[in-house]
Amino acid sequence: MKWRFWGKAIQEDKGVFIPASRLSLGEAPSPTFAKLRDYYLKDPAVMAAVDYIAEMAVGSGFYTTAKTQSAKELVDDFCEEVGLDQILMVVAKELVWAGNSILEKITPTKLANLKVLPLTTFTKVKRDLYGRVQAYVQSVQGKTIEFAPREVIHFKLNVVNGSAWGTGILNSLAETYVLDEGNVRPPLLDVKAQIETDLPKIIHRYGSPKIIWFFENASDDAVKEYAEKIKNAPVDVDFVTNKAVSTQSLSIDPRMRFAEAIEYVENQVIAGLQSPIIKLYTTPGFTEASATVAKEVSEKKIEYLQRYMKRVVEREIFRPVVEQAGMDWKRADLRLHWGMIQEPEIKLEDLMKAYELGAIRTEEIRKNLIDLGWKLWEAEPQPQKTLPSQNGEAEGK
Numbered sequence: 088m089k090w091r092f093w094g095k096a097i098q099e100d101k102g103v104f105i106p107a108s109r110l111s112l113g114e115a116p117s118p119t120f121a122k123l124r125d126y127y128l129k130d131p132a133v134m135a136a137v138d139y140i141a142e143m144a145v146g147s148g149f150y151t152t153a154k155t156q157s158a159k160e161l162v163d164d165f166c167e168e169v170g171l172d173q174i175l176m177v178v179a180k181e182l183v184w185a186g187n188s189i190l191e192k193i194t195p196t197k198l199a200n201l202k203v204l205p206l207t208t209f210t211k212v213k214r215d216l217y218g219r220v221q222a223y224v225q226s227v228q229g230k231t232i233e234f235a236p237r238e239v240i241h242f243k244l245n246v247v248n249g250s251a252w253g254t255g256i257l258n259s260l261a262e263t264y265v266l267d268e269g270n271v272r273p274p275l276l277d278v279k280a281q282i283e284t285d286l287p288k289i290i291h292r293y294g295s296p297k298i299i300w301f302f303e304n305a306s307d308d309a310v311k312e313y314a315e316k317i318k319n320a321p322v323d324v325d326f327v328t329n330k331a332v333s334t335q336s337l338s339i340d341p342r343m344r345f346a347e348a349i350e351y352v353e354n355q356v357i358a359g360l361q362s363p364i365i366k367l368y369t370t371p372g373f374t375e376a377s378a379t380v381a382k383e384v385s386e387k388k389i390e391y392l393q394r395y396m397k398r399v400v401e402r403e404i405f406r407p408v409v410e411q412a413g414m415d416w417k418r419a420d421l422r423l424h425w426g427m428i429q430e431p432e433i434k435l436e437d438l439m440k441a442y443e444l445g446a447i448r449t450e451e452i453r454k455n456l457i458d459l460g461w462k463l464w465e466a467e468p469q470p471q472k473t474l475p476s477q478n479g480e481a482e483g484k
């Protein structure tokens with residue numbers, strides 16, 4: 088496609104995204120989604136941060152508004168039918184930990200359903216020289232499936248350097264950092280996991296006093312005998328011997344500042360998780376003021392996630408549903424809003440004023456009063472009065 092300005096034709100695509108030598112290979116996500124998923128499932132701090140951000144963003148649900156009531160009802164029915172609430176929760180969590188989430192449209196020509204595809208099964212994206220997606224490649228037990236771009240909805244958050252993939256909060260914590268040859272920093276989440284693996288060993292080794300016994304000039308057989316007795320002796324029993332004996336306790340060198348090193352790694356991980364709210368659970372003396380600041384920092388991340396998901400849902404889901412029903416998308420002006428509908432507060436004086444202006448009827452006032460908690464009853468039917476007729480017989484009136 089070309090655009091024309093002042094009589095000159097300008098090519099729409101000029102900037103190159105991918106070297107020609109890599110076009111046939113496709114672009115694989117790094118780190119792999121399987122690795123990121125494992126961090127989410129196995130590290131409590133990671134799960135807490137991801138769940139907090141995602142649940143704060145979409146956990147309270149959503150509602151829609153539109154200028155065309157029929158379009159709103161159509162989309163609301165579609166959302167209920169496909170379970171869009173649950174789908175968007177999955178999408179939000181995957182966007183946080185992986186930066187990506189992929190839904191299959193069923194079917195692209197007439198959208199009737201949506202299916203969340205397993206993110207870990209996607210191995211690459213094929214694009215042309217100018218970055219236009221040609222295919223999404225899925226690999227399942229040796230079988231390769233290619234999806235055309237129109238067949239899926241690809242949520243990708245925080246695209247860096249024109250990548251085909253988004254970036255989640257775990258990427259910086261899951262990447263190996265190569266400074267130069269021979270100087271490599273393992274992924275920070277691996278460092279954290281190694282510390283957690285070593286801690287029980289250190290506690291078991293140095294948690295109780297370890298004493299080395301020296302029996303001067305004792306034979307090997309005697310040392311074995313003493314060792315067996317020491318090993319099986321109660322802790323409150325003293326030893327008596329006529330041999331020269333000395334002992335030495337094993338302890339951690341106080342110059343080894345393990346606590347500071349562990350705290351540094353933990354702080355780096357929390358910074359990478361971009362959710363200071365975790366400090367509420369881990370840091371003693373975390374004040375209310377600190378908690379407020381942490382919440383405000385997290386809210387910016389949450390608002391960004393909400394805004395991105397809102398635009399994709401409106402463009403890729405709501406619009407096709409409206410247009411395939413023959414309605415005008417712009418005229419419908421259908422929008423997604425996060426949270427619950429805020430019902431206006433109704434006051435008695437407002438009802439009376441509306442009644443005086445003729446805006447509402449008496450029965451509508453009664454219904455609103457009942458909603459406000461008033462106890463109202465319908466009037467009991469009155470018995471009919473009878474009037475005497477001209478011939479003296481009673482006649483109903």
